[in-house]
Amino acid sequence: DIVMTQSPDSLAVSLGERATINCKSSQSVLYSSNNKNHLAWYQQKPGQPPKLLISWASTRESGVPDRFSGSGSGTDFTLTISSLQAEDVAVYYCQQYYSTPSTFGQGTKLEIK
Amino acid sequence: EVQLLESGGGLVQPGGSLRLSCAASGFTFSSYAMSWVRQAPGKGLEWVSGISNSGGGTYYADSVKGRFTISRDNSKNTLYLQMNSLRAEDTAVYYCAKKGGGSCYNRMDVWGQGTTVTVSS
Numbered sequence: 001d002i003v004m005t006q007s008p009d010s011l012a013v014s015l016g017e018r019a020t021i022n023c024k025s026s027q028s029v030l031y032s033s034n035n036k037n038h039l040a041w042y043q044q045k046p047g048q049p050p051k052l053l054i055s056w057a058s059t060r061e062s063g064v065p066d067r068f069s070g071s072g073s074g075t076d077f078t079l080t081i082s083s084l085q086a087e088d089v090a091v092y093y094c095q096q097y098y099s100t101p102s103t104f105g106q107g108t109k110l111e112i113k
Numbered sequence: 114e115v116q117l118l119e120s121g122g123g124l125v126q127p128g129g130s131l132r133l134s135c136a137a138s139g140f141t142f143s144s145y146a147m148s149w150v151r152q153a154p155g156k157g158l159e160w161v162s163g164i165s166n167s168g169g170g171t172y173y174a175d176s177v178k179g180r181f182t183i184s185r186d187n188s189k190n191t192l193y194l195q196m197n198s199l200r201a202e203d204t205a206v207y208y209c210a211k212k213g214g215g216s217c218y219n220r221m222d223v224w225g226q227g228t229t230v231t232v233s234s
Contacts, residue, residue: 001175031218038218040220040221042158042221044158049208049224049225049226049227050150050158050208050221050224051224052220052221052222052223052224055213055220055222056220061222091157093157093158095158095160095220095221097217097218097219097220097221098218099218100163100172100217100218101160101172101173101174101175102148102160102163102217103160104157104158104159104160105157106157107157107158
């Protein structure tokens with residue numbers, strides 16, 4: 001199974017500042033046939049289901065604010081929130097869908113400093 | 114509007130069975146793979162099972178293999194999860210999620226609100 005490891009486990013950032021969350025996979029999730037990284041980022045607020053933010057490592061979903069961006073390839077990925085807003089307080093998960101079982105990172109809890 | 118509505122959760126004794134359903138609307142159900150993902154109280158997300166758009170491909174986490182069965186009825190726009198031999202560690206909120214394409218090797222772009230399963234005597 002592919003192990004997804006996020007860092008840090010928790011993060012406190014001031015409003016308007018940049019937040020960066022890292023995700024590392026135990027093996028590459030770059031699929032050679034389509035040259036796409038099978039990596040997604042989800043946001044989960046308390047009492048709500050997860051919401052897809054980023055797919056294919058860097059493609060932002062429709063309606064997701066452009067302060068959210070994803071980058072990376074192969075085994076190392078980053079979710080960046082360029083200017084933290086109060087509504088961004090949540091737990092963020094990365095997930096690989098390169099192989100089954102699909103696996104999630106342990107989550108990163110983002111709070112306001 | 115794309116919607117997923119889970120049902121069937123509840124309290125069940127260890128060793129018991131439960132069948133979850135997920136009613137889909139707002140999209141062509143038969144064109145998309147689907148998954149079940151669970152979240153134990155205070156814990157992270159765990160993928161449980163996936164099924165291709167036709168139902169011809171099914172996949173399971175090792176933790177549920179041999180005990181859970183995923184299926185779908187494309188004529189009823191409904192996804193199912195039959196859970197047998199339930200254990201305390203199966204206690205969780207169970208979410209159904211739509212995949213972005215017909216294959217299971219795709220992101221989960223729409224999620225239901227979840228249904229709670231509690232396994233306890």
